Amino acid sequence: MAKLDVELTVNGEKHKLKVGSQERLLDTIREQLKLTGTKEGCSVGECGACTVIVDDQAVNSCMVLTAQVDGSEIITVEGLESKSGLHPLQKAFIEKQAVQCGFCTPGMLMSALALLNTNPEPSKEEIKTALEGNLCRCTGYQQIIDAVEMAAEEWGA
Amino acid sequence: MVEYQLLRAHSLDELLEILDQRENVQLLAGGTDLMVDLHHQDQKFDKIDYLLDITAVDELKGIQLGDKKGEIGALTTHAELVSNPEIKEKLPFIAAAASSIGSTQIRNRATIGGNLANAAACADSFSPLIALGAEVVLRSKGGARRVLLEDFVEWPYQTIIKPDEVLEKIVFAMPQGEYYSSYQKIGRRKALSISRISLTLLAEVENGRVKKAQVASGAATPFPVPFRKVNDYLNGKSFAEIDPIEAGNIAADEMVGITGERWSTPYKRPALGKLVERAVEDLLEEAGYNG
Numbered sequence: 205m206a207k208l209d210v211e212l213t214v215n216g217e218k219h220k221l222k223v224g225s226q227e228r229l230l231d232t233i234r235e236q237l238k239l240t241g242t243k244e245g246c247s248v249g250e251c252g253a254c255t256v257i258v259d260d261q262a263v264n265s266c267m268v269l270t271a272q273v274d275g276s277e278i279i280t281v282e283g284l285e286s287k288s289g290l291h292p293l294q295k296a297f298i299e300k301q302a303v304q305c306g307f308c309t310p311g312m313l314m315s316a317l318a319l320l321n322t323n324p325e326p327s328k329e330e331i332k333t334a335l336e337g338n339l340c341r342c343t344g345y346q347q348i349i350d351a352v353e354m355a356a357e358e359w360g361a
Numbered sequence: 362m363v364e365y366q367l368l369r370a371h372s373l374d375e376l377l378e379i380l381d382q383r384e385n386v387q388l389l390a391g392g393t394d395l396m397v398d399l400h401h402q403d404q405k406f407d408k409i410d411y412l413l414d415i416t417a418v419d420e421l422k423g424i425q426l427g428d429k430k431g432e433i434g435a436l437t438t439h440a441e442l443v444s445n446p447e448i449k450e451k452l453p454f455i456a457a458a459a460s461s462i463g464s465t466q467i468r469n470r471a472t473i474g475g476n477l478a479n480a481a482a483c484a485d486s487f488s489p490l491i492a493l494g495a496e497v498v499l500r501s502k503g504g505a506r507r508v509l510l511e512d513f514v515e516w517p518y519q520t521i522i523k524p525d526e527v528l529e530k531i532v533f534a535m536p537q538g539e540y541y542s543s544y545q546k547i548g549r550r551k552a553l554s555i556s557r558i559s560l561t562l563l564a565e566v567e568n569g570r571v572k573k574a575q576v577a578s579g580a581a582t583p584f585p586v587p588f589r590k591v592n593d594y595l596n597g598k599s600f601a602e603i604d605p606i607e608a609g610n611i612a613a614d615e616m617v618g619i620t621g622e623r624w625s626t627p628y629k630r631p632a633l634g635k636l637v638e639r640a641v642e643d644l645l646e647e648a649g650y651n652g
Contacts, residue, residue, distance in 0.1 A: 208367065225367035225412070226399065248397045249467055261440070261469040267396040268470065271367055272389070272414050315465065337464025 210274040214239070215283030223270040230254045230265035233280055241281035241310045245339075252338030255311035256280050262318035264337070281310035284317070293317060296355035297348070304342030312338050316352045324360050328353070363399065363406040368413045373420040373500075373529075376413070380525045381502040385410040388527060390436060391470035393463065394479045421474070421529060426451055432532045435474025443468065451535065454561050457544035458489045461559075474528045477510070480584070482517040485559055487585035489544060491577035492561040495533040499526040507532065511577075514584040538572070540565045543643035545636040546579075558633055562640035564595065566648055571595045571603070576612065576640070581633050582619045590615045591637060600650035605641035609634035 207222035214237060221236055233239050233256065245253030247266050254265040257279040284291035293313055296302070303309050312335060319326055319334035326334070331352045340348060365387075370376035380386055387409040389395055398405055415421065421436040426447045433442075442448055442459035449456050462468055462476075462485050476486040477497065487510065496507045499522055510531070514520050522528060536542075546559040559579035565572045574595035576588040591612045595603065613634040617626060 206366075225365060226363065228396070247400050249393055249463070252464065252466060255466055262466050263469055264393075264466045266400070267392050267467075269367065269389070269392065269396075269414065271369060272392070272416055274369075318465075334465055337466040 208271045208274075210271055212270070212273070212275075213277045215279060221270070225269075225271070227270050228266055229256065229258070229263075229268040229270045229273060229278070232270040233265060233278075239280050239282050243307055243310055245307070245311075249337075250339070251308070252311040252315065253308055255314040255338065257314055257318050257321075260318065260321060262315045262334070262337075279314070279317070281313055284313060291317075292359045293320070293352070293355040296351040296358065300347050300351035300354060302343060302347040302351035308338055308340040308342075312340065312348055316355065319352070320356055320359060324356060326352075326356060363402050365406065365409050365412045368411055369417060370413060370415050371417050373418055373527075376415055376418055376527060377500065377502040377525075379411075379413055380527065383411055384524065386413050386524070387411070388478070389414045390416055390472045390475040391438065393467050393471040394475065394481070415527070421527075424448060426535065429535055430532065431535050432530050433473060434530050435477075435528045436472045437474075439463070439468035439471050439473065439476075440465070442473065452489075452493070452542075454492070454542040454544040454563065455489045458485045458546075458559070458561070461485055461544075461546050461548075473531065477513065477531070478520060478522060478528050480514045480518050480520050482583050483557075483559075483580040484585070485546070485579055487514075488559050488561040488577040488579040489563075490531060490533070491585055491587055492542075492563040492575040493533045493536070494575065495531050497531055498529045499523070500529040501525040501527075505529065511585070511587055517583055536563060536565055538565055538567060539648075541644045541647040543640040543647075545640050547632060547636065558629060558636060560633070560636045560640060562637070562644060564644050569601075569648075569650070570599045571597065576637065578612075578616065578633070581616050581629060586619060588612050588615050588637075595641070600645055600648060603641060603645065605638040605645070606634075608641045609636075609638035612637040 212219050233242050243253040245251035249264045249267045256265045259276050315335050315338050389412050421434045423434045425432050439459040439462045473486050476484045491511050495510045542563045544561050547557045558581045562576050564574040574592045576591045594611050613630045
């Protein structure tokens with residue numbers, strides 16, 4: 205089956221790619237771009253491990269065909285760290301011990317980033333809503349919510 | 362093995378042309394249902410030669426609410442319905458239903474048209490729109506037709522959309538005068554929850570009396586229906602004459618009349634009755650009746 209031409213901006217870098225008709229954004233990110241921070245969990249939109257940001261919105265990358273987001277701007281967990289060091293969200297996750305096995309963490313970080321980009325001072329309820337599509341089987345969530353609250357404070361400061 | 366050719370439409374004309382020219386075309390919008398089927402290599406793909414992505418068709422997007430009429434484009438996402446200030450103010454039951462769907466990630470992609478066209482028995486978009494008396498506009502290259510949403514679903518996952526048609530938008534008359542609404546849902550958990558039962562009550566009232574009530578279910582019946590007997594019970598009654606428990610019982614009987622006695626009836630009968638009771642109580646409370 206013929207491949208399709210798409211152009212994506214991922215973490216600020218432009219890529220011209222050929223994608224298959226069944227290729228999911230998750231596959232493109234991991235297999236073609238070798239950005240393996242984004243994880244595949246359930247593959248059916250339940251767990252949020254594959255969450256990335258597409259045009260400012262948190263999206264399950266397992267539920268999107270890459271061809272559907274041709275021309276989009278995408279941020280993955282690899283886009284958080286900059287030359288000046290770790291992102292305030294990453295620092296807060298470490299500080300609050302919001303990571304145990306770590307498999308859900310990239311998705312959690314992306315959902316949290318999408319929230320803080322549009323709502324820099326979220327309430328606890330708004331944080332919970334932003335993270336409701338991300339499952340974590342280790343932490344019990346409290347440390348993660350604490351970390352997002354801390355990042356919001358640090359980032360705004 | 363699943364095989365199809367992936368196409369992308371960039372305008373409504375292009376979309377209708379493709380539907381006119383080709384056969385065995387499956388439309389793809391937000392993908393939150395279809396991508397699950399694709400992952401499971403569902404046999405529905407055996408009959409699909411073309412998968413047509415319509416997410417770039419701008420004519421299918423947007424919300425317009427006037428004084429008399431309203432319309433919602435089929436590609437409007439649930440996230441847009443939740444955050445739209447006019448929906449929140451004038452049709453809060455639509456925002457409530459949309460916010461109960463999936464998760465933030467799902468709501469950012471999933472569309473109202475996709476929810477209707479997929480026609481799962483548990484789809485949350487039906488009950489608020491049926492309560493509104495909404496119609497869907499089905500467009501093909503040859504023209505458009507309007508169909509009452511309550512006549513749109515023939516059976517779970519089966520609608521009256523023809524192969525050359527696309528669900529373009531949802532149109533409805535705006536509720537008039539003084540009106541109140543309530544959206545109720547029972548799921549097994551809070552987020553990412555599949556509705557067990559959902560329900561919308563919309564009522565126009567005048568001088569302490571119900572002028573026009575519309576109660577519609579989701580998930581309680583194989584496909585969404587208006588509860589006409591409850592509407593009849595409420596219509597014309599003064600607030601003092603309304604017994605929420607009786608309204609609930611009427612709805613429960615009406616549901617069982619449609620579904621027959623099933624394994625789930627001992628649960629669903631009282632649960633649906635209670636939801637209707639709560640919705641009617643909401644109405645009376647919001648209307649300021651303290652009987």
